[in-house]
Amino acid sequence: MTRTIAIIGALNEEVEHIAAALDNAMHTKAASLDVIDGTLTTNAGERIAVAATVGGMGLVAAAATTQHLIDVYHPEAIIFSGIAGNLNKNLHIDDVVLGGTLRYLDTDMRLVGQWKPGTEQEPIEEFHSDPHLLDVANQALDDAGITHITGIIASGNYFVDDPAKVEEVIRSTGADAVEMEGTAVAQVAARNDVPALVIRALSDNADTDYEEFKGFDISEYANTAADLAVDILKRL
Numbered sequence: 001m002t003r004t005i006a007i008i009g010a011l012n013e014e015v016e017h018i019a020a021a022l023d024n025a026m027h028t029k030a031a032s033l034d035v036i037d038g039t040l041t042t043n044a045g046e047r048i049a050v051a052a053t054v055g056g057m058g059l060v061a062a063a064a065t066t067q068h069l070i071d072v073y074h075p076e077a078i079i080f081s082g083i084a085g086n087l088n089k090n091l092h093i094d095d096v097v098l099g100g101t102l103r104y105l106d107t108d109m110r111l112v113g114q115w116k117p118g119t120e121q122e123p124i125e126e127f128h129s130d131p132h133l134l135d136v137a138n139q140a141l142d143d144a145g146i147t148h149i150t151g152i153i154a155s156g157n158y159f160v161d162d163p164a165k166v167e168e169v170i171r172s173t174g175a176d177a178v179e180m181e182g183t184a185v186a187q188v189a190a191r192n193d194v195p196a197l198v199i200r201a202l203s204d205n206a207d208t209d210y211e212e213f214k215g216f217d218i219s220e221y222a223n224t225a226a227d228l229a230v231d232i233l234k235r236l
Helices: 012-020 059-073 131-144 163-173 182-191 219-235
Strands: 004-009 023-030 033-041 047-054 077-086 096-104 148-155 177-179 196-205
Touching: 004 012, 004 059, 004 219, 012 033, 012 047, 012 219, 033 059, 033 219, 047 059, 047 219, 059 077, 059 182, 077 182, 077 219, 096 131, 096 182, 131 148, 131 196, 131 219, 148 163, 148 182, 177 196, 182 196, 196 219
Parallel strands: 004 047, 004 077, 077 196, 096 148, 148 177
Antiparallel strands: 023 033, 033 047, 077 177, 096 196
């Protein structure tokens, strides 16, 4: 059977660019999503199926999108590409953080006792991208000449937009980047035993005011992110 990889993107332009790299691409609209699925030939000559969609903003939207893709397309892996605010003084806008570790901003994980309901799963404080997918992404980023690290990404349902919040997030999570979806994707994927990879390009410094952030032109990011996602797919 053909392997399937699911991709969740941040922007319509990004997903459309991925779709342009697929053969026999088709649109399916369900669960408020427009999923584009088609096939792609890997560098090893294997044909794989790809299902790509825009996930939506916020933890709940990201979780719902991830579960829908798992239920309908049964992927062997999920790649989540998006943007984040920079918390690492050694990184700059357009650099990339791979989510080796993903943590929530606003959830006391000591209270999330059964993140896999009906099991004896021990409470955990964080989730992780799949080691093999991280290796593949690191190689792709190296070859593309993009500055990157494998680090900590923090996710929460609020915009981190002032120095006090930045310091609080760094103190509580140790994060290199902050955003609003990645940890939810990683948690839902883990709950379904599906390997996941979270990729975050740095679009701004996290203490940027939200109104100023909205004025940023992130369309150029869409092509870069899509090219990276397609390159990773071809290496799998």
